[in-house]
Amino acid sequence: MFQKILIANRGEIALRVLRAAKELGIPTVVVHSTADADAMHVRLADESVCIGPPPSRDSYLNIHQIVAACEITGADAVHPGYGFLSENAKFADILAAHNITFIGPTGDHIRVMGDKIEAKRTAKRLGIPVVPGSDGAVSDEIEAKRIAAEIGYPVIIKASAGGGGRGMKVARNEADLQMALATARSEAGAAFGDDAVYIEKYLEKPRHIEIQVMGDGHGQGIHLGERDCSLQRRHQKVWEEALSPALNAEERKRIGDVCANAVAELGYSGAGTIEFLYEDGGFYFIEMNTRLQVEHPVTEAITGIDLVHEQIRVASGAGLSVTQDEVRFDGHAIECRINAEDPRTFAPSPGTISHFHTPGGLGIRVDSGVYSGYRIPPYYDSLIGKLIVHGRNRVECMMRLRRALDEFVVDGIQTTLPLFRDLVGNADIANGNYDIHWLEKYLAKEQ
Ligand code: MV4
Numbered sequence: 225m226f227q228k229i230l231i232a233n234r235g236e237i238a239l240r241v242l243r244a245a246k247e248l249g250i251p252t253v254v255v256h257s258t259a260d261a262d263a264m265h266v267r268l269a270d271e272s273v274c275i276g277p278p279p280s281r282d283s284y285l286n287i288h289q290i291v292a293a294c295e296i297t298g299a300d301a302v303h304p305g306y307g308f309l310s311e312n313a314k315f316a317d318i319l320a321a322h323n324i325t326f327i328g329p330t331g332d333h334i335r336v337m338g339d340k341i342e343a344k345r346t347a348k349r350l351g352i353p354v355v356p357g358s359d360g361a362v363s364d365e366i367e368a369k370r371i372a373a374e375i376g377y378p379v380i381i382k383a384s385a386g387g388g389g390r391g392m393k394v395a396r397n398e399a400d401l402q403m404a405l406a407t408a409r410s411e412a413g414a415a416f417g418d419d420a421v422y423i424e425k426y427l428e429k430p431r432h433i434e435i436q437v438m439g440d441g442h443g444q445g446i447h448l449g450e451r452d453c454s455l456q457r458r459h460q461k462v463w464e465e466a467l468s469p470a471l472n473a474e475e476r477k478r479i480g481d482v483c484a485n486a487v488a489e490l491g492y493s494g495a496g497t498i499e500f501l502y503e504d505g506g507f508y509f510i511e512m513n514t515r516l517q518v519e520h521p522v523t524e525a526i527t528g529i530d531l532v533h534e535q536i537r538v539a540s541g542a543g544l545s546v547t548q549d550e551v552r553f554d555g556h557a558i559e560c561r562i563n564a565e566d567p568r569t570f571a572p573s574p575g576t577i578s579h580f581h582t583p584g585g586l587g588i589r590v591d592s593g594v595y596s597g598y599r600i601p602p603y604y605d606s607l608i609g610k611l612i613v614h615g616r617n618r619v620e621c622m623m624r625l626r627r628a629l630d631e632f633v634v635d636g637i638q639t640t641l642p643l644f645r646d647l648v649g650n651a652d653i654a655n656g657n658y659d660i661h662w663l664e665k666y667l668a669k670e671q
Pocket residue numbers: 355380387388389390424425426427428432453454456459501510511660661
């Protein structure tokens with residue numbers, strides 16, 4: 225097992241990883257910027273190292289400072305959390321070259337999945353169903369028109385270096401295609417320094433359903449069911465739940481087994497998420513995330529498996545603690561992302577939290593790094609906590625969620641809590657009747 229784990233992150237995820245390391249009896253060191261000197265992760269860690277000024281690029285993204293912090297403190301493993309350097313293949317390679325374990329997949333696995341064309345080609349080879357479209361990059365308009373005519377309009381042009389909704393253009397007919405292709409290509413070149421684009425059939429009303437997977441790096445792979453993350457605004461997830469209200473047990477097993485087998489065949493190591501669009505009973509691969517995700521607690525709630533324990537075990541060579549047969553799905557879980565934002569405009573609302581009171585009771589989990597009197601720095605993303613609620617079924621989970629939202633107090637700043645109090649009383653949400661466009665339409669009506 226590791227001597228000491230360095231946590232290269234901040235906020236609630238730094239605490240989440242700290243807790244797992246403590247349970248495993250592994251000393252921790254955190255790095256932080258000058259803006260985070262009084263953050264909870266710094267207080268709770270065994271050691272801390274200030275690695276730079278507030279801007280992320282000078283601190284949480286500064287690879288040399290983080291490697292130096294490992295050498296100064298004797299950390300032999302790094303957990304990257306999510307965001308920041310968690311999907312940076314070069315970081316994983318540099319750590320490996322310094323004999324420090326990156327708690328995550330290999331640099332090569334990160335690289336393959338970071339290139340969306342390569343990711344889709346790999347998914348297809350592994351038997352994962354993909355969206356009909358070009359077999360790789362499209363070179364010119366003639367080729368784009370030929371493929372669009374084959375798969376039928378509408379189509380979507382995506383940047384190979386994009387992902388998470390960046391660099392996409394929809395074309396509803398051949399007249400649109402020329403402009404969509406040119407715009408997507410030039411935006412991709414400017415934003416990512418790579419103008420490779422590909423084309424897909426545009427799905428009109430899908431759900432976003434993702435499968436949680438874990439691999440041991442030696443040919444064992446398991447899946448831990450799905451999360452439904454269809455409720456998003458501007459490609460930011462707002463509400464996630466497991467299991468999906470849209471799937472039955474047979475569909476779950478079928479897509480889950482495909483994903484587990486793919487991870488095994490890849491020799492993938494650690495936690496990953498295989499993202500799909502789901503429409504009319506069909507699954508269509510879009511991307512794979514090679515990190516722990518913000519919404520991992522809903523999977524932990526329904527499986528009882530600590531995903532960070534598993535990540536640390538696998539990275540240390542101890543393998544997974546569970547086999548697929550031992551994974552059971554128990555009840556239902558919902559996560560609400562509490563952001564320091566105006567609940568209508570979603571404008572960031574940094575400032576001092578005058579009073580912070582979290583709900584409790586059976587089935588309630590709050591992951592947060594903030595406290596009464598904490599000043600939220602303006603430099604980082606606005607997630608200040610997550611409310612995760614578990615019940616024996618979706619109805620019980622929703623009852624508990626409504627009650628927990630009533631108890632939650634965050635004074636001094638604006639948060640997204642009022643939005644969740646509205647959503648929990650909405651009939652479509654109560655019925656699980658929503659797709660990826662539902663929330664944006666709801667918010668447009670509310671204004
Ligand atoms: C799509 C799509 C429809 N058809 N691909 C957006 C994020 C990126 N990961 C993929 N995205 C989409 N890809 C095809 N072929 C619609 C979206 C999309 C979306 C997907 C998931 C969650 C929210 C979304 C909001 C708008 C568009």
